[in-house]
Amino acid sequence: MTSREAMLKEIRTSLKRETGTPPPPPPPVRLVIPKVDRAAKVDSLLSKVAALAGKTLHASSMAEAREYVAGVIAGKSAVASNEPFLKEAGISTLPGVQCGFTEEAALREACAVTDFGISSATYALADTGSLVMISSLNEARLVSLLPPVHIAIVPAERILSGLDELYMLVPKPSDISSSMVLITGPSRTADIEQLLVRGVHGPGEIHVVVVD
């Protein structure tokens, strides 16, 4: 008997279940989606990010977002994701910014030494201040992970009220991507004497720019 068979057999014996019997329906899914208007969602997202020590900007145009990013990176090096609107807005073409990576090895090398990672976010969650990063050709995983600073540009219409709305819109994230990551504030630890230190393995600084 393989370990698989042995384990399944033991489980079924313990539970007094027959092979292949489907269970009764699971408890109904509990998704409660509040009605929140756009302005309130923007405010909530930005204030939650700020409360987590993230830097924020409520921009009224992509041009304003671009100016902000230019000021933050100030001539240092950055890697931008392949999100088309970053290019259209001239963010990925700012001096010092590399983009257009489609090969993992090259992306990795660039992200390991760069100062900033610039991305979009598929969604953002207003009630927790989270970015929702769904991996794709436009959004690589490492851009928001390896560089010490992460800058995310989020169009206001992508802001959802919270987790419940996310799981209503994306009931099975695995259907669309190998990886969906929620990012809520900068990387942190409190492992030594409960003292909060930011920037352990992920970015220690995060900027969220909402374009409205």
Place this chain on the structure above:
Amino acid sequence: MTTVFDEKIHSTLGDSRLQLAIYKATGRLMENRKKVVADDVLPDYQELRQQAHEIKRHAINHLDYYLEEFERNVQARGGVVHWCRDGQEVADVVLSIAKRRKTGTIIKSKSMATEEIELNERLEHHGLESVESDLGEYILQLNHEKPYHIVAPALHLTRYDVADIFTKHLGLEREVVIEKQTKIARNIMRDKFLEAGIGISGANFLVADSGAVVLVENEGNARLSTTAPKVHIAVAGIEKIIPRAQDLATMLKVLGRSATGQPLTVYTSFLSSVRRENEVDGPEEFHVILLDNGRTKVLANESKRESLFCIRCGACLNHCPVYRKIGGHSFPWVYSGPIGAIITPQFHGVENQPKLAFASSLCGACGEVCPVKIDIPKVLLELRADAKEKEKEVASNQLERAAFQVFAYIASRPKLWRRLTGLAGTFNPMGKQANGMAKVPGFMKLGPLQEWLSERDLAPVAPKSFRTMWKERKG
């Protein structure tokens, strides 16, 4: 598994620095939790707990079905599922992958399941380098210690201890500034993440309808361990299963809040396969190891089965007056506190751990804070009865004495009791009749251990003595 229980209790009780460290750390975790589950911030918290409980109950009661569904969904996207009965089988799977990939370096993110089977030691025994990347776990690995707490593994160490450990094992100049210690670990790990051929993670949840592994963390090391290396292996206890991705809307809300008081931890990863064609990065191989290691045995008892609902938030440790006095290393296994007290005897056999079920005051705090509503006090009572039935009276009585020492101390200090439990006003350690300090001396005069126990187990509401309940249960 160690047998230093009594010894460790005494050394911990006698170490005032350690006492303060445990007291402060668990106190802060309790405070943080309280703030985010308060009625005015999360009015539906009790409904969420109930929902979380029902999801886990349903999943565990139909575990075979959901594990098979999970397996099908992982396989459908090119992943591999391995079923392992124990630590040896897990090590064999990892070793064969490492051999095939010709890699000797493994980067690990925090996982209680791998602690449980001492996976690092097993792999190192075969010449592989397996490095813990979580800051606390890394420090413990250097110092050859087991986690002190499920979510705060190095809770018992000060910055000076860490400085000593880094100096001793890394040959670095003594550094006592926590920010700089963190930076040292970051720099060491950077190279490891990029050179490791395999990343091993645990799993907070296994999602049956998606074939996905869910990881929650704050540091980013779990993301790196599962993104940078070419191979990702997740090691998970079979009880981690939940039926649907949509259940995460409930589970994530109660987990982070109960663990550290965070509505969501910094990173929540939902990983379901290797890098796909329309993606830039991610691993080339995705493996999930489903670990038994005693879990299927726990299933057999319908009443105690709920021990497997645990989502390892650590809240029951923080709120346990016993854990707060005797600390994490007084427990014989990697799981400490109330959850350790209920699962250790069930995984290892009550006859091998007859004392553990007595390492509780049955004050009820653990059950009140558990986000999946495990009735921990009930399971403890049942395990005590089991231990008695195994006729290990001698061993049990020894533990009763150890427990008595702790409780005599705490129970004679009502203010301390309330601070320790963090549940001021919700229950009274002295029982209903003790409305104030005036009754305390009387309680302390009770004397004989037997009566002390029966008094203790009465709690504020129980109308019958523990002894009576016990007899009825057995009869």
